[in-house]
Amino acid sequence: MKKILLTNDDGVLKPGLWAIYDVLSDLGEVTVVAPESMKSAVGMSITLHKPLRLRKIKFGGHVAYSCSGSPSDCVIMAVRHVYGGEGPDFVVSGINEGNNVSLQAVYGSGTIGAAIRACLMGYPAAAFSLSLPEDSVPSAEWMKTMMAKAAAKAKPIISYLLQHGLPKGADYLNVNFPYMVSDSTPYVITRAARNRYKELVEERIDPRGKPYYWLKGELRKDLEPGTDAYAVFVEKAISITFMKADTSAAEKVDGSGLLNYLKTCEK
Amino acid sequence: MKKILLTNDDGVLKPGLWAIYDVLSDLGEVTVVAPESMKSAVGMSITLHKPLRLRKIKFGGHVAYSCSGSPSDCVIMAVRHVYGGEGPDFVVSGINEGNNVSLQAVYGSGTIGAAIRACLMGYPAAAFSLSLPEDSVPSAEWMKTMMAKAAAKAKPIISYLLQHGLPKGADYLNVNFPYMVSDSTPYVITRAARNRYKELVEERIDPRGKPYYWLKGELRKDLEPGTDAYAVFVEKAISITFMKADTSAAEKVDGSGLLNYLKTCEK
Numbered sequence: 001m002k003k004i005l006l007t008n009d010d011g012v013l014k015p016g017l018w019a020i021y022d023v024l025s026d027l028g029e030v031t032v033v034a035p036e037s038m039k040s041a042v043g044m045s046i047t048l049h050k051p052l053r054l055r056k057i058k059f060g061g062h063v064a065y066s067c068s069g070s071p072s073d074c075v076i077m078a079v080r081h082v083y084g085g086e087g088p089d090f091v092v093s094g095i096n097e098g099n100n101v102s103l104q105a106v107y108g109s110g111t112i113g114a115a116i117r118a119c120l121m122g123y124p125a126a127a128f129s130l131s132l133p134e135d136s137v138p139s140a141e142w143m144k145t146m147m148a149k150a151a152a153k154a155k156p157i158i159s160y161l162l163q164h165g166l167p168k169g170a171d172y173l174n175v176n177f178p179y180m181v182s183d184s185t186p187y188v189i190t191r192a193a194r195n196r197y198k199e200l201v202e203e204r205i206d207p208r209g210k211p212y213y214w215l216k217g218e219l220r221k222d223l224e225p226g227t228d229a230y231a232v233f234v235e236k237a238i239s240i241t242f243m244k245a246d247t248s249a250a251e252k253v254d255g256s257g258l259l260n261y262l263k264t265c266e267k
Numbered sequence: 268m269k270k271i272l273l274t275n276d277d278g279v280l281k282p283g284l285w286a287i288y289d290v291l292s293d294l295g296e297v298t299v300v301a302p303e304s305m306k307s308a309v310g311m312s313i314t315l316h317k318p319l320r321l322r323k324i325k326f327g328g329h330v331a332y333s334c335s336g337s338p339s340d341c342v343i344m345a346v347r348h349v350y351g352g353e354g355p356d357f358v359v360s361g362i363n364e365g366n367n368v369s370l371q372a373v374y375g376s377g378t379i380g381a382a383i384r385a386c387l388m389g390y391p392a393a394a395f396s397l398s399l400p401e402d403s404v405p406s407a408e409w410m411k412t413m414m415a416k417a418a419a420k421a422k423p424i425i426s427y428l429l430q431h432g433l434p435k436g437a438d439y440l441n442v443n444f445p446y447m448v449s450d451s452t453p454y455v456i457t458r459a460a461r462n463r464y465k466e467l468v469e470e471r472i473d474p475r476g477k478p479y480y481w482l483k484g485e486l487r488k489d490l491e492p493g494t495d496a497y498a499v500f501v502e503k504a505i506s507i508t509f510m511k512a513d514t515s516a517a518e519k520v521d522g523s524g525l526l527n528y529l530k531t532c533e534k
Contacts, residue, residue: 043311044375045308045375047482052479052481103514107383157529160524160525164524164525167520167521167524184533189517189525190515192514200347204318212318213348240525241515242517244516245370246459247514249509253435255456257431258428259456262424262454265423266451
């Protein structure tokens with residue numbers, strides 16, 4: 001039976017985690033190690049300057065570990081402490097409340113950070129995120145229902161990966177569900193968009209006459225077909241992006257021009 | 268004259284920033300926008316839930332902008348507010364106090380985060396970091412001297428990039444200096460090591476009899492030739508790694524197996 005580690009960045013009690021737990025437990029032996037509280041947008045940060053706590057809890061009759069650290073801390077604690085010797089066969093992170101499309105999200109997301117951390121430690125992984133409505137707060141019932149629908153559509157993806165492994169050249173999967181998911185929502189294989197937002201700055205004046213600045217994002221309207229952003233927001237499809245952990249460009253870049261120049265300078 | 272944006276993650280007053288400022292000002296028109304205090308290991312985080320402050324300061328006769336946010340905030344504030352319309356021609360981040368070798372560092376470093384943020388906004392960039400002694404605290408004099416030596420070795424790299432641009436396929440450069448730098452320290456082109464440390468967990472018991480956990484890193488002894496870690500720690504050379512911002516593996520991965528399987532499930 002395959003061993004699956006499940007984590008997230010929203011916290012161990014969140015419905016997205018337990019929705020995918022339900023489908024994962026049909027596919028393997030699931031161990032949950034997740035942050036005790038919300039750890040969004042922490043990327044791959046790990047906790048080095050203070051110790052961590054790990055508590056065994058029960059939720060809906062299932063055992064889980066709640067960790068005081070980040071999603072990356074959870075992966076490390078799971079692999080080195082909870083599993084002990086041999087780690088999991090696969091790591092799942094999610095389902096996140098909110099999309100993680102585009103490289104802007106990839107580099108900052110705790111959900112994806114856990115997947116990348118798993119890859120760097122040698123474990124295949126997949127991150128799952130559900131788009132939320134932009135202008136309203138979804139009810140707890142809506143969240144639970146939609147997360148269950150997303151989890152049902154995640155199941156065959158994980159089932160395939162447990163059987164066949166990740167395709168050659170991919171280290172992890174970044175999967176994003178559109179705002180509304182149903183049985184018939186199609187799957188699309190995409191590449192990551194570079195930006196979803198254009199970063200802008202708004203200047204204001206404080207009561208003492210001094211300027212201060214708000215960063216704000218302007219949603220791009222020119223989303224490119226073939227990207228995760230286009231799939232989720234325009235096509236309303238489930239975006240599956242194969243990702244690499246290795247960001248060095250070594251193999252494909254000809255650095256001889258620079259190196260020759262540097263040698264000339266040394267003379 | 269080329270416009271160069273200079274930032275870092277150690278803070279605007281640090282000697283590493285001003286050492287490279289000195290050589291950059293021979294190469295172009297330098298604008299400094301850097302964090303007012305130390306912002307290490309913040310990766311690409313940006314400040315969305317509170318406003319930012321930006322202060323014009325003078326340091327050694329030079330004007331600089333000190334920003335209350337992260338290195339990524341500094342890049343955004345510089346491009347959208349300080350430069351106004353047209354951004355810089357090139358972004359330099361560093362020189363960081365401490366190395367940034369391996370993917371473990373790439374994903375978490377504020378220094379490299381600023382370079383990646385610049386790339387996602389469309390600007391070529393390079394990050395520079397100096398290895399520090401592991402077991403002692405360097406004196407302020409040592410730091411100033413060594414940063415000046417590192418900056419002198421950084422100068423021809425930036426000079427080449429300003430003239431020729433980044434080689435095709437590279438989005439930014441990650442440059443790491445060894446602990447001791449001299450005129451004759453060689454340059455090597457490398458790929459990023461996956462891990463520099465093996466992540467470990469140490470369990471302890473608190474005064475109330477409950478367990479708590481420290482994460483710790485065990486320095487790997489099996490550094491691979493050709494990597495940034497090998498160059499800096501074994502060869503004592505200056506490591507130049509061409510990096511990509513895009514971590515999607517789309518072009519090189521055959522996802523047809525997964526997609527066909529998912530189609531079968533839909534029937």
